[in-house]
Amino acid sequence: MAVSARRGEPLTLEEICATALRMIDAGGVDSLSMRKLAAELDVNPMSLYHHVDSKTALLQQVCSMVALRLRLPADDGTPWRDQLRALGYAYRSIAQRHPSLWLYVQSHPEALKHDYLLWDVLNRILVAAGVPPERLAHTRKALFTFVSGFVFAECAGILAEQDGPGGAADVDDTFEVAVDLIIAGLSAARP
């Protein structure tokens, strides 16, 4: 009730996605319902289905939109360590901007059509790092799960809890330690 279904403009997909993302950021993916979204847009719930196939499709749309903002490091001569670091930080910054959505992305991998560009870039960096070809696929996947696992934990708020007698530690510092550990591991395998 109380959906005053009158508006001037004609309702675009962009508008729908943007509003959905705003609602997700504000209250989590679970708090987004087609009916509430419609109310927010001052539109009948069923109008949405004229622009979007289903709620799942809408979420997919929003996920892709956000994932597109990932800034991949260019293939200039930058040393592999710096490129790997840059990629890790870029990935993390996207998730930090929309933690609730990222929680959803991770547990619904089909929501993101695979970003082959990301894999290609990671591959290139690992080749530069001297990872032997037979271990390339494994290493690529391992690294991706490491970084996404960290970022995911951060989104879920696991990393912020109190520490032992050392007091609360800074999550930024933890991420740096994490990235350093990965780079050290990769460097060790390289003579």
Added chain:
Amino acid sequence: MAVSARRGEPLTLEEICATALRMIDAGGVDSLSMRKLAAELDVNPMSLYHHVDSKTALLQQVCSMVALRLRLPADDGTPWRDQLRALGYAYRSIAQRHPSLWLYVQSHPEALKHDYLLWDVLNRILVAAGVPPERLAHTRKALFTFVSGFVFAECAGILAEQDGPGGAADVDDTFEVAVDLIIAGLSAARP
């Protein structure tokens, strides 16, 4: 309708949790509804609420139940590398047994009251590995997110996709590479 609400035995919490877990394993957390669970137990939906506060509380119960099965490596003299490896594999094997539930656990960390025992064991191993005290908390968290990130990706089915020209790679091998990489990274920091 059609819930033939007659049964002999008196419905226990264990029975509820076990059935819930079975349904989650079969169809994912999303497919579990209080009403379907009640139907499966041949009971009125409202009877469940006499044993459980809410659906969230029920899921929490099930998560704790499963998490309790984690086999932590004992504090014998085993070298830290072996202990760390054992912990990683133990953690993974739990998730592998109930992937859908684990997907939920990860995105709802409040569903698992923190397993301080796990943290303690990990701490002990890292001390044995020679991680300096000021980096202990960071390293512990980084490692945890690495392993849980890997396991999570495996649960979500991200790691099974086709690889480049090398054909499909074995996920077990990838996990081994991942653990090796972590151990190499830790070893590098140790003189």
Added chain:
DNA sequence: ACCTGAACACCGTTCAAGT
């Protein structure tokens, strides 16, 4: 104590109808 039926306030989505 333990269980139940009816009810409330929500969902996503279909479908026929309106402009």
Added chain:
DNA sequence: ACCTGAACACCGTTCAAGT
């Protein structure tokens, strides 16, 4: 083409009532 209202088949949960 674009939007709408009513309706269907679901949810989780409350509450008063039954044994």
